[in-house]
Amino acid sequence: CYFIFFSFQQRIEIHKLRQGDNLILGFSIGGGIDQDPTQNPFSEDKTDKGIYVTRVTEGGPAEVAGLQIGDKIMQVNGWDMTMVTHDQARKRLTKRNEEVVRLLVTRQSLQKAVQQSMMS
Amino acid sequence: KIESLKVTVDFLKVPLGLKKPPLKEALAAVPGPGRAKPLGVERHKPRRSDTMDNESQYSGYSYKSGHSRSSRKHRDRRDRHRSKSRDGSRGDKSVTIQAPGEPLLDNESTRGDERDDNWGETTTVVTGTSEHSISHDDITRITKDMEDSAHLDCSRHLGVSLAGALALLAFLTPLAFMLLPQLLWREELEPCGTPCEGLFISVAFKLLILLLGSWALFFRRPKAFFPRVFVFRALLMVLVFLLVVSYWLFYGVRILDSRDRNYQGVVQYAVSLVDALLFVHYMAVVLLELRQLQPQFTLKAVRSADGASRFYNVGHLSIQRAAVWILENYYHDFPVYNPALLNLPKSVLSKKMSGFKVYSLGEENTTNNSTGQSRAVIAAAARRRDNSHNEYYYEEAEHERRVRKRRARLVVAVEEAFTHIKRLQEEDQKNPREIMDPREAAQAIFASMARAMQKYLRTTKQQPYHTMESILQHLEFCITHDMTPKAFLERYLTAGPTIQYHKDRWLAKQWTLVSEEPVTNGLKDGVVFVLKRQDFSLVVSTKKIPFFKLSEEFVDPKSHKFVMRLQSETSV
Numbered sequence: 001c002y003f004i005f006f007s008f009q010q011r012i013e014i015h016k017l018r019q020g021d022n023l024i025l026g027f028s029i030g031g032g033i034d035q036d037p038t039q040n041p042f043s044e045d046k047t048d049k050g051i052y053v054t055r056v057t058e059g060g061p062a063e064v065a066g067l068q069i070g071d072k073i074m075q076v077n078g079w080d081m082t083m084v085t086h087d088q089a090r091k092r093l094t095k096r097n098e099e100v101v102r103l104l105v106t107r108q109s110l111q112k113a114v115q116q117s118m119m120s
Numbered sequence: 121k122i123e124s125l126k127v128t129v130d131f132l133k134v135p136l137g138l139k140k141p142p143l144k145e146a147l148a149a150v151p152g153p154g155r156a157k158p159l160g161v162e163r164h165k166p167r168r169s170d171t172m173d174n175e176s177q178y179s180g181y182s183y184k185s186g187h188s189r190s191s192r193k194h195r196d197r198r199d200r201h202r203s204k205s206r207d208g209s210r211g212d213k214s215v216t217i218q219a220p221g222e223p224l225l226d227n228e229s230t231r232g233d234e235r236d237d238n239w240g241e242t243t244t245v246v247t248g249t250s251e252h253s254i255s256h257d258d259i260t261r262i263t264k265d266m267e268d269s270a271h272l273d274c275s276r277h278l279g280v281s282l283a284g285a286l287a288l289l290a291f292l293t294p295l296a297f298m299l300l301p302q303l304l305w306r307e308e309l310e311p312c313g314t315p316c317e318g319l320f321i322s323v324a325f326k327l328l329i330l331l332l333g334s335w336a337l338f339f340r341r342p343k344a345f346f347p348r349v350f351v352f353r354a355l356l357m358v359l360v361f362l363l364v365v366s367y368w369l370f371y372g373v374r375i376l377d378s379r380d381r382n383y384q385g386v387v388q389y390a391v392s393l394v395d396a397l398l399f400v401h402y403m404a405v406v407l408l409e410l411r412q413l414q415p416q417f418t419l420k421a422v423r424s425a426d427g428a429s430r431f432y433n434v435g436h437l438s439i440q441r442a443a444v445w446i447l448e449n450y451y452h453d454f455p456v457y458n459p460a461l462l463n464l465p466k467s468v469l470s471k472k473m474s475g476f477k478v479y480s481l482g483e484e485n486t487t488n489n490s491t492g493q494s495r496a497v498i499a500a501a502a503r504r505r506d507n508s509h510n511e512y513y514y515e516e517a518e519h520e521r522r523v524r525k526r527r528a529r530l531v532v533a534v535e536e537a538f539t540h541i542k543r544l545q546e547e548d549q550k551n552p553r554e555i556m557d558p559r560e561a562a563q564a565i566f567a568s569m570a571r572a573m574q575k576y577l578r579t580t581k582q583q584p585y586h587t588m589e590s591i592l593q594h595l596e597f598c599i600t601h602d603m604t605p606k607a608f609l610e611r612y613l614t615a616g617p618t619i620q621y622h623k624d625r626w627l628a629k630q631w632t633l634v635s636e637e638p639v640t641n642g643l644k645d646g647v648v649f650v651l652k653r654q655d656f657s658l659v660v661s662t663k664k665i666p667f668f669k670l671s672e673e674f675v676d677p678k679s680h681k682f683v684m685r686l687q688s689e690t691s692v
Contacts, residue, residue: 028691039687054689086688093692 005044007108009074014065014101025093025101026060027053027067032086042070044108050074051081051089053105068107075104280339286357287334290364290397294323297371297390305379312384319387326394333401337408344444347633348640351438352407360400367393412437417643418663421446421454425656426462428454433665439649440639446660447631447651451619457656458615460581526576527613533572534605537565543602562596577612585621586612 016023031040033049042052053071056063073081076092084092093101298320301309338353367389375386415433419442422429430453434442541561544550556564573591577583598608611620633639634657635649645664650657 025692028689030687030689035687055691057691086690090690090692 005108007106009104009106010066010071012062012065012067012103012105014061014067014103016099016101017061023094023096023099024060025062026057027062028055029073029086029089029093030054032089033083034085034087043072048072049083051084051086067103067105071105071107073103073105077102276345283338283357286361286364287338290360291327291331293364293367294327294390294394297367297375297393298323298387300376301380301383301386304376308379308381309383310381312387316384316387319384319391323387323391323394326391326398330394330397330401333405337401337404344447346440346444346639348440348638351640352404356400356404356407360397363393363396363400367396411435412441416665417645418665419446419643419660420663421450421658421660423454423457423656423658425457425459430454434643436642438640438642439635439637439647440633442643442662443631443633443639443649443651443660446658450658452617454617455615456585456618456621458581458585459655460584523576523579526572526579530569530572530576530612531605531609533569534609537569538605538608540565540568541599558596558600559592561599562592566592566595573612582612582615 014025016025018024029051031037031043031049031051035049037043037049038046040046040048040052042054043050051073053062053067053069053073056067056069073089075081076089077098079092081089081092371389374380375389380386412435414435416435417433419432419434420429421432430449432446432449434445437445541556541564544555570588574583577586594611595608630653632652633649634652635647637647637649639649641647643662645662647662648660650659652658
């Protein structure tokens, strides 16, 4: 059997959790056009300056919604996230007047060949 | 096909009278047959040196140096009749007085080895005739020099005298201009007061400056003999001549004939001539001295014997002047030529002797056969597995190790020797018998380091260059100047430039300049000329220094700003 990489896009809807005075989403982001893309462990292309999910807190709203570590965030509520600075990305995710964020993420997946599964 | 011109360049190191190079050929060029003679003498030389090269492989320094052409021709003929003699008395009618135990000036290092053994083992001091006294050989050489150079420099003297006459004429002309009216028609002249006196003073000082300047530029003793005329000097002489002649013409027509009464005008005329001469002198300074200072070309000089090479930057020069420049720098830049270091050790090369034998079967043309044979042998030898590089490598490594070991022993011996003496301080009360002068101190400590020194010199094949006497002298010199053992050893641990070794032996004066272009041509990109001695030559090639395009870029000091390279992680 052999493995193939492919990536697919997914739409994830996260409901923010109120913690004291803040609304938190429960994950951490890394990346941005002002950052060093070679340090990104999750990107396949080391020149990719997009925003990646670097950590997902357990039991947080992001994990509940299905966000996984290593996802690349393409859009947040319709705003493009592929060409933003780190700080701009943070700002777009933490808008105070939004309680729900809808993310379009890209995830790389490792799947066994369909042929193999068909044969077994 | 361009034929290469072989021209001789002589160096004069001994002051043997004033010689002027440039105009000799200029005036020799004017009468046609007069020119053939010096060239004839020069053309003979290269052929002689070729035949001499076949005889033996000596370096040709020392007693050959300073001999001029005709004496060499005599000696060449005599050498060919004589069988190879191994002692140093190759001079014409001379006997070399030789100090006992002092190694001979030998050209082959194997002989030098045997002679060297003496001075290392003994501890006695040899005070025989060494470099301090002139041997009979030297005396005959000097007299030969004097008579031969007198004979050859007749033409050079002609050039000097002509230049001197022209200079004298130019110098006296303004004075004549001013004196002639006073002498011839004094009564009719208008009196001329202060302006004339001012002009007299200025003429006096300008002539003095002109005198000093032209002496400095044209009449100082030259450092080398050039084979061809110095083009710029000849041009300047012609210019001065034309200037003076035209001034005399106008003077004769306008002033002498018409008996001009305005004396101030006459004096001003004379002053204008002096000014014109000063400007010609200024042009001479620029052409002869300044033009060559700004670097325009890079010359690469490579010694053909062992590949030592250096680069030099020069300005606009003619080929012959560039050759002299290179030679001046050669003596203090290039390490001394040591023929003993050239060959691969015999053990490496001997294996190559056994090659293939090629037999030809059938009837073929002999000439074709030989080339075909040789080519086959070479091809076969190339294909065969050749391990001589291996031996060369191990031989080299072994030699390195040996040299380093001997060097370590030498350094230790010298350090220890230097600890035995110290400078006498004022407050020390010493027995007068114990006080030594530098020479005695050197002799006292030499014995302990002599053996190590001899062994080291023999391993590095330097022993022909250092006699015991020279080492003692150097030791005395170092002791006098409070040098450390390391400073003393600096001379022996690295092969120094040629000029460091004793002048009489290692400085050659006779070089041959071989060039395809006429040697008075200026340097151009790609010119190649060769400076030849008997056993090696310096190949010099020219490259033009490129034109640099320098552009400016302004960097605001406040614009130097930096950020950290990071992968920040923000939790949201």
